[in-house]
Amino acid sequence: xxxxxxxxxxxxxxxxxxxxxxxxxxxxxxxxxxxxxxxxxxxxxxxxxxxxxxxxxxxxxxxxxxxxxxxxxxxxxxxxxxxxxxxxxxxxxxxxxxxxxxxxxxxxxxxxxxxxxxxxxxxxxxxxxxxxxxxxxxxxxxxxxxxxxxxxxxxxxxxxxxxxxxxxxxxxxxxxxxxxxxxxxxxxxxxxxxxxxxxxxxxxxxxxxxxxxxxxxxxxxxxxxxxxxxxxxxxxxxxxxxxxxxxxxxxxxxxxxxxxxxxxxxxxxxxxxxxxxxxxxxxxxxxxxxxxxxxxxxxxxxxxxxxxxxxxxxxxxxxxxxxxxxxxxxxxxxxxxxxxxxxxxxxxxxxxxxxxxxxxxxxxxxxxxxxxxxxxxxxxxxxxxxxxxxxxxxxxxxxxxxxxxxxxx
Numbered sequence: 001x002x003x004x005x006x007x008x009x010x011x012x013x014x015x016x017x018x019x020x021x022x023x024x025x026x027x028x029x030x031x032x033x034x035x036x037x038x039x040x041x042x043x044x045x046x047x048x049x050x051x052x053x054x055x056x057x058x059x060x061x062x063x064x065x066x067x068x069x070x071x072x073x074x075x076x077x078x079x080x081x082x083x084x085x086x087x088x089x090x091x092x093x094x095x096x097x098x099x100x101x102x103x104x105x106x107x108x109x110x111x112x113x114x115x116x117x118x119x120x121x122x123x124x125x126x127x128x129x130x131x132x133x134x135x136x137x138x139x140x141x142x143x144x145x146x147x148x149x150x151x152x153x154x155x156x157x158x159x160x161x162x163x164x165x166x167x168x169x170x171x172x173x174x175x176x177x178x179x180x181x182x183x184x185x186x187x188x189x190x191x192x193x194x195x196x197x198x199x200x201x202x203x204x205x206x207x208x209x210x211x212x213x214x215x216x217x218x219x220x221x222x223x224x225x226x227x228x229x230x231x232x233x234x235x236x237x238x239x240x241x242x243x244x245x246x247x248x249x250x251x252x253x254x255x256x257x258x259x260x261x262x263x264x265x266x267x268x269x270x271x272x273x274x275x276x277x278x279x280x281x282x283x284x285x286x287x288x289x290x291x292x293x294x295x296x297x298x299x300x301x302x303x304x305x306x307x308x309x310x311x312x313x314x315x316x317x318x319x320x321x322x323x324x325x326x327x328x329x330x331x332x333x334x335x336x337x338x339x340x341x342x343x344x345x346x347x348x349x350x351x352x353x354x355x356x357x358x359x360x361x362x363x364x365x366x367x368x369x370x371x372x373x374x375x376x377x378x379x380x381x382x383x384x385x386x387x388x389x390x391x392x393x394x395x396x397x398x399x400x401x402x403x404x405x406x407x408x409x
Contacts, residue, residue: 007248008250009029010027010029010251011029011030018259026270026271027271032046032068037069055092066095066097066117068096068119070098082109089110089113095116097118117142117164118138145168145174147304148306166251168253169243169253170255173233173302234254239301253266253267269290273288293400297316319404319405324340324343325385326339326397327389331392332392333388333392335386339384342401349363351400354394355396
């Protein structure tokens, strides 16, 4: 068994709101991208003007910042990389995540104060490769998602203890090998290896025989459906103990393109479970329930215990909860000012959940607008209103309602 250490909890930050949520809900570090060289071009990402603010906010809250530079640059792009790396070094980024050997080398030259982490896109799947990257200057490798716990243990045992090992523990999984898919590029012109995957693996496919044009036959597997490439979402929150025993240095949540609500709830859930496991306490089941309250596909445990299998019925997300408001301030009596995100009305059952406290269910009372007029149903998006909450809560707490928004067809 590898030496057990407190792992870093690494959360996604697709934009400033998501960064703040991740930091406030318990992340030790966040990973994000600028406007170029990142693998999630549709995540929102950070402009050159926003990056210093993001780094400053994170560092003020004791949170490290890792920036992705993990595309495979072409000749015309690689010439622009040194200036970008110098900027990241200047604003105080803690680590750079690279997959391309040239980008990795340039990072060492132009961003010497930043640690260099090797992206999962590099498909590090054995101890010799991990050692080779360490010899080149990597302080961390982000392991291929296709590894089992037993393989991770062996990599840990056969690599220098100074080399950190990071692995994804929650979120979407790619149907291809560590993201090396050309299907999106072929079908839509959007290259998955350049941050623009259209996720054609989620499409529903039919077969057409060449002499019967216009006749479409569903592609079945075992008679259960047509989504033969549809991967499940990974969820390892029930197995944090095993992840720590394997010797992982960082547990990574996927989801830079997902919502601020997702960043908050999943980060908070893993934060509490990790802390419980390290303290020798049985994890509180409420945190396992929390990962069911975000939008997700059917869960599996990735490849940690063997192939996860496919879910053939459909590729739709399970969406059974909706955010209705965000707390901007709250006094010691629970009297709060909130900003509206989705409609709801007095008399409906809500839950409030926030940084470092369990969800509390309550019936929404009559509210007030900022002029003091009674408000039974706030309707205008982003409007500010007042509400009596069942207890005092910190800013950035979330009000949500059980509302099934899952697609039905």
